[in-house]
Amino acid sequence: MPRPGRRREAPHYPDTADIDLLDVLHALADPTRMTIVRTLSVEPERACGTFPVDVAPSTLSHHFKVLREAGVIRHREEANRRLTMLRAADLEERFPGLLSTVVAAYRGEAVEKVAGGGEVREG
Amino acid sequence: MPRPGRRREAPHYPDTADIDLLDVLHALADPTRMTIVRTLSVEPERACGTFPVDVAPSTLSHHFKVLREAGVIRHREEANRRLTMLRAADLEERFPGLLSTVVAAYRGEAVEKVAGGGEVREG
DNA sequence: TATCAATTTCGACGTTCGTAGAACATCGTA
DNA sequence: TACGATGTTCTACGAACGTCGAAATTGATA
Structure with missing residues (x-):
């Protein structure tokens, strides 16, 4: 008996602690996932299919699952799309300075290695 | 024709840049390797076989290789032992704040997940 | 209601990873 | 020279990973 109001199973998120x-x-040790995180560090939320990565939708969904279960991102349902955002505050509480330090480090990296290579405005 | 003065091949280290x-x-995303790094963050250098991890020597050697080729550690030959140390300054130059932030985050982690579980004095 | 768009799940495939045992190399010492 | 201590290399193996296509699900729209 599928429950309404949610796309399939409600995703499981780890508590901050x-x-x-x-x-x-x-x-974070994957170019596609790091690109997702870096993109979200500039833009507060974004629909799943709109990230500048060059992988199949099913692959992208897999990467979202990894990030979600690690506690890095959270989803928000909107119509028939799912918006993704960083759990920046939770991560800051759990591991102070970690996310911003890693993202800042990745900003300076060469982008050629990034999956897809599609650049995103770095505001 | 094996050259003297070095234990086998001289390890290859990436330049800081x-x-x-x-x-x-x-x-860093491995309990055994993270234990090595955390240990070295307290003690400046240490012989390979003396880390509080519970894996076979060959496995440990593999982990050192991963850390070495990633640019995280460096070795120093001494007699018939090889001392390991962090490339803390190089990492600080390349990715400011990264190493200390990650190590600090791991300090707060539960230790049960650490390979071997052997605790080290946290000074 | 049929259809489309967005996303996830499932199954499969090839690659990488963490692990250990056996053999080897090197240094110090008996 | 022989031996023990210290590490590394090689090989192998099961598990995990990144990838994709096909099928399924859900919400919006025609």
Whole structure:
């Protein structure tokens, strides 16, 4: 009996206190996922299909799952789309300075290695 | 014709400018390797076989290789042992604040997940 | 109601990873 | 020279990973 109001199963998010550092580091250690995070660090929220990455939708969905279960992102339902945003405040509470430091480090990286190579305005 | 003065091949270290963020994050996203790094953050250098981890020597050697090629550690030959130290200054130059932030975050983590569980004095 | 657009789930495939045992190399010492 | 201590390399193996296509689901729209 599928419940209405949610797209399939409601995703499971770890509590802030349960966010694991190694899970976060592993989630960030991938060019596609890092591109997602960097994009969200500039834009507060964004629809799943609009990220500047060059992978199949199913692959992208997989990366969202990794980031979600690591506690890095959260989704918000809107119509038939799902908006993604960073759990920046939660991460800041759990691991102070971590997210901003990592994102800042990635800003300086060469972009050629990023999946898709599509650049996003760095505001 | 084996050359004297060095234990086998001289390890290859990336230049500071060539250290890749994703490689570093991947290297740190493992309990055994994170334990090595945390230990070195308290003690400046340490012989390879003396880390509080519970893996076979060959496995440990593999982890050192990952950390070395990511640019996180450096070795120093001494007699028939090899001392390991962090490339803290290089990492600070390449990715300011990254190493200290990550290590600080790991300090607060539960230790049960650490390979071997052997605790080290946290000074 | 049929259809489209957005996204997830499932199954499959090839690659990388963490692990350990066996063999080897090097240094210090008996 | 022989031996023990210290690490590394090689090989192998199961698990996890990144990738995709096909199918399914949901909300909006025709």
